[in-house]
Amino acid sequence: MTVHQDLRNPEAPIDVAPRAERATADRAAAAEWWRSAVIYQIYPRSFSDSSGDGIGDLPGITARLGELDQLGVDAIWLSPFMTSPQKDAGYDVTDYCDVDPIFGTLADFDALLARAHGLGIRVIVDLVPNHSSDQHEWFQQALTSAAGSAERARYIFRDGTGAQGEEPPNNWQSIFGGPAWTRITEPDGTPGQWYLHLFDSSQPDFDWSKEEVKQEFRRILRFWLDRGVDGFRVDVAHGLVKDQDFPDYTPDADGASMGGEGAPAPYFEQTEVHEIYRDWRLVLEEYTGDRALCGEAWVSSVEKAALWVRPDEMHQTFNFQYLETPWEAEQLRVVIDDSLSAFNSVGAPSTWVLSNHDVVRHATRLALTGENPQGTGIGPDFPGLPDRQTGLARARAATALMLALPGSAYIYQGEELGLDEVHDLPDDARQDPTWFRTAGERYGRDGCRVPLPWAAEAESFGFTSGGAPWLPQPDRWKSLARDVQLSDPDSTLNLYRQMLALRAEHDLGLGELRWLPGNQDAALMFANRDVVVLANTGTQPVPLPAQHEVLLSTAELHGVEVPADCTVWLRRHAG
Ligand code: NOJ
Numbered sequence: 001m002t003v004h005q006d007l008r009n010p011e012a013p014i015d016v017a018p019r020a021e022r023a024t025a026d027r028a029a030a031a032e033w034w035r036s037a038v039i040y041q042i043y044p045r046s047f048s049d050s051s052g053d054g055i056g057d058l059p060g061i062t063a064r065l066g067e068l069d070q071l072g073v074d075a076i077w078l079s080p081f082m083t084s085p086q087k088d089a090g091y092d093v094t095d096y097c098d099v100d101p102i103f104g105t106l107a108d109f110d111a112l113l114a115r116a117h118g119l120g121i122r123v124i125v126d127l128v129p130n131h132s133s134d135q136h137e138w139f140q141q142a143l144t145s146a147a148g149s150a151e152r153a154r155y156i157f158r159d160g161t162g163a164q165g166e167e168p169p170n171n172w173q174s175i176f177g178g179p180a181w182t183r184i185t186e187p188d189g190t191p192g193q194w195y196l197h198l199f200d201s202s203q204p205d206f207d208w209s210k211e212e213v214k215q216e217f218r219r220i221l222r223f224w225l226d227r228g229v230d231g232f233r234v235d236v237a238h239g240l241v242k243d244q245d246f247p248d249y250t251p252d253a254d255g256a257s258m259g260g261e262g263a264p265a266p267y268f269e270q271t272e273v274h275e276i277y278r279d280w281r282l283v284l285e286e287y288t289g290d291r292a293l294c295g296e297a298w299v300s301s302v303e304k305a306a307l308w309v310r311p312d313e314m315h316q317t318f319n320f321q322y323l324e325t326p327w328e329a330e331q332l333r334v335v336i337d338d339s340l341s342a343f344n345s346v347g348a349p350s351t352w353v354l355s356n357h358d359v360v361r362h363a364t365r366l367a368l369t370g371e372n373p374q375g376t377g378i379g380p381d382f383p384g385l386p387d388r389q390t391g392l393a394r395a396r397a398a399t400a401l402m403l404a405l406p407g408s409a410y411i412y413q414g415e416e417l418g419l420d421e422v423h424d425l426p427d428d429a430r431q432d433p434t435w436f437r438t439a440g441e442r443y444g445r446d447g448c449r450v451p452l453p454w455a456a457e458a459e460s461f462g463f464t465s466g467g468a469p470w471l472p473q474p475d476r477w478k479s480l481a482r483d484v485q486l487s488d489p490d491s492t493l494n495l496y497r498q499m500l501a502l503r504a505e506h507d508l509g510l511g512e513l514r515w516l517p518g519n520q521d522a523a524l525m526f527a528n529r530d531v532v533v534l535a536n537t538g539t540q541p542v543p544l545p546a547q548h549e550v551l552l553s554t555a556e557l558h559g560v561e562v563p564a565d566c567t568v569w570l571r572r573h574a575g
Contacts (some may be wrong), residue, residue, distance in 0.1 A: 033122065034231070034292040034315045034408055035349045036509025037074035038500055041412045043357045044081045044103055045089060045470060046451040052466025056451065058104035062112040064454075065119055067482070071416060071493075072500030075122035077233050077294070079357060081109070082128075085135050087202040088433055089357075089449070090126075091235060092133035096220045113228055122230035124294065129217050129276075130236040131203040139204050142195075144187050154213055155204045156196035156242065157184075168194050171248045172267065175199055175375065177438035198239060198267055200433040208240040208276060218283055225287050237277070237295035237308065237317070241270040269299055277313040292316060294351065298374075302335070302342040302350075309348035316351040316408060319343075323353050324374065327366040327394050327565075329522045329537045333515075336405065340513060343407070349509075350407035354398060355415050361448045363388075363395035364421035375434065377443030378423045385423065388476075392418045393565040396495055396554035397535055400567035401524065403499045404533040406511045411496075414452050417480045418492035421447040422471075429472055446471055456481035490556075498552050502569060506531050518545060523562075535567040547573045 048060035058081060068076065080090035081103040090100065099106050116123050132139060138154050145151035147159070158169040160183060168181035175198055182201040186192035196205045206213045221232070243266035251265060264270075277293065284291045294316040295308040301321065308317035325335045339350045354362040360378055370384025378385070395418060402409055425446055432444030451469040455462030456478045460469045478484075485491035503509065511529040518525035522538025531551065536542045541561035544550075548570035550557065555566040562568055 031290055033074065033290060034294075036406075036507075037122070037408050038072070038403070038503070038509070039075040039077050039124065039408065039410045040068055040071070040073040041077045041079065041356055041410055043079045043413055043449060046449050046463075047413055048452065048454065049464035049466065049469070052464055053102065054460075054464050054467050054470050055102050056463070057102065058099065058108040058112050062108070062115050065112070065115050065121065069119045069121060071497055072504065073121065073411070075124060075230065076116065077124040077410070078126060080126045080128060080235075085133055085202070087133065088200055089431070091128050092131070092135075092200070092203045093128050094133045094135045094137070096127075097223045110227065117228070123228075124231040124233055124292070125224055125229050126235060127217075127220070127224075127232040128235040129206065129208075130239045131197060131199060131205045134202045134204055142204075143184060147186070147193050150212075152193070153210055154207060156207050157193045158196070158246070160194050164191070165193075166191070169196075170246050171250065172196070172198075172246075172265075173251070174201075174437065176434045176444075177442060196242070198236070200437065202433075205242075206240070208273075209244070214276070214279065218279070221280060221283050225284065225291060229291070230289065231284075231292035231294065231315070233294045233296060234277075234314070235296055237314070238264075238268045238273060238297035238299055240276055241273040242267045243270060264299070269297075269304065274307065274310075274313060277308070281312055281314070294318070302339045306342040306346050306348065309343065310346045311348075316349065318353050318356075318410065319350050320353070322350075322402075323355075323359065327398055327537050329524050329535070332401070332524055332535075332537065333519070336513070340406070350405070351410065352402045352405055352407055353410040353412075354395075354402055355412040355448070356410070357412065357449055358445050359448065361395075361412075361419055361421040362398060362415065363391045363418050364423070366394040366398055367391040375442070375444070377432070377434070377445055377447055378421060379443040380424045382423055388420055390565065391420055392492070393555060396492060397537075397565050397567040399496070400499060400552065400554045400569065401533065401535045403503050404508055404526075404528055404531060404567075404569060406509060406513055406528060408509065412448075416493050416496040417453070417482060417485060419450075419452075419477065419480060422450045422474055423447055424474065425450070425471060431471070450474070453477040453481040455483045495552070495554060499569075502531070502551055518542075530571055532570040532572060533567065534562055534570065536562045536564055539564050544568065545570065549573060 045055045047056040048064050049056045050060040051057055081099055082093045083095035083098045083100045084090045084093050099109055113123050141151040142155055159165050161167040168179055172180040174180045180198055181194040183194045184192045197203050247266050249266050292315040295314045297308050297317050298320050299305050305317050308314050319339055322335050325331050343350045367386030367390045368384045430446050432446045434442050434444030450471045450473055451463040453461030461481050463469050485493035506529050508528050514527045516525045523542045524535040526533055541563050544560045544562050551571055552569040555563050
């Protein structure tokens with residue numbers, strides 16, 4: 001089955017076989033599927049709305065799974081859809097074993113899972129173990145119980161400092177800005193203890209030194225495993241255990257990020273946190289079907305990231321070093337080499353990623369000309385906004401590089417359409433707690449969470465049958481709507497379909513990377529199995545190697561040169 005586009009005849013339809021006919025089908029069913037899977041992140045509130053309330057939901061996802069099948073993904077990861085007051089878009093959970101009514105019901109989830117499995121698509125759900133919502137039954141009990149009680153012990157309550165306990169227990173700052181401690185009023189009406197929240201004050205941190213907390217999360221894991229999920233993406237996986245001395249800590253300049261450079265914060269990367277995942281691994285191994293854990297651990301090196309995927313811990317951890325690497329050949333070479341060596345040393349795949357719901361979309365980020373620390377976001381006044389053409393060209397080229405690497409890869413909904421960051425959202429539409437906690441100083445992450453455009457001519461581009469989408473979509477997305485792109489052979493959507501089909505056909509996820517002699521200056525060049533990959537991160541064209549057939553190119557090729565910001569996949573002519 002050939003899937004490459006005939007470059008001499010760009011009008012020819014791209015021949016992409018249905019999933020069942022592709023090698024992917026076997027691989028998706030194979031053992032250790034997570035080593036090579038392409039996993040598509042769905043941000044439920046922005047994917048597709050079936051109920052007409054302007055917020056995406058589970059039936060909306062189920063109805064569109066056929067389109068993801070066509071795209072050629074192996075699995076989906078659903079950001080949280082559990083019961084939540086939605087103070088942090090579902091990362092503030094009140095009931096870990098139920099579906100929030102805005103997203104549907106448990107029956108809707110079962111239907112989604114059955115449909116996905118019917119298509120050979122695996123399903124990973126998001127688990128948020130570092131903190132609950134302040135509306136969680138346990139936290140409400142803690143508030144009405146006495147200091148020192150068993151109810152308080154499930155969270156991190158401490159007396160304040162200062163003569164009257166009026167100062168927080170230490171100087172820790174919330175990742176979203178402002179202090180990481182909030183003082184409560186005791187049941188008798190007096191000013192009381194303080195509780196820790198690494199994120200918003202509506203997200204109190206659990207105390208993971210307590211057996212009751214551990215047991216509760218084993219129960220939650222089993223609840224979803226019993227329902228048939230294929231795994232979990234684990235939120236803030238590096239943060240569950242805190243240094244029990246609670247020392248003061250001042251992050252370095254990168255403190256806005258979720259990990260930061262340099263020495264770990266006393267609330268991240270504590271050695272004991274790994275025991276939790278060793279325990280969870282045993283829970284997953286009680287089940288058949290190769291269930292997997294993927295850690296969201298923002299740590300400062302790939303060597304540190306590899307600690308999360310030692311043989312008795314998680315299966316995957318996001319390679320955020322790769323995500324944070326600029327579109328620059330030498331830095332990419334280094335991060336690719338370091339990643340392969342660090343993850344190989346523990347027998348794990350690298351899990352590549354360029355975009356998610358927390359970062360500036362890579363069609364914008366890779367061409368920004370100004371500093372933009374992770375988590376800060378960009379607004380209308382950002383001085384270094386790129387031109388969209390350059391951003392899109394780089395995004396296409398960077399994704400083609402990523403998807404040719406051995407290992408697993410995550411793609412974030414909308415990147416297959418080449419969506420850019422919506423930097424120009426009106427202030428009164430913004431919903432990220434970062435925006436509120438920093439009094440508008442940091443824009444936060446709303447710009448990458450805007451609902452998807454499905455149909456160019458429909459209201460809300462076909463996202464919702466009802467009123468306004470929960471965040472407004474920019475008019476410029478009309479030309480990026482999925483239906484327009486489907487019929488354009490050069491569209492980003494068709495490029496993704498081509499890449500995923502070729503990646504499966506050549507089994508690149510389980511291949512090995514070999515650097516080739518053309519790998520110099522701004523050109524990255526390597527082979528993975530029988531595919532030769534050349535990425536040009538520079539400003540000048542580089543020569544296309546002779547005697548190669550072009551399988552895929554992210555930009556139009558003129559003659560025998562690969563233009564700037566372009567990646568090609570080639571195959572050497574036999575003989
Ligand atoms: C990481 C999640 O990806 C992010 O969206 C969330 O705000 C924080 N963890 C807190 O749960």
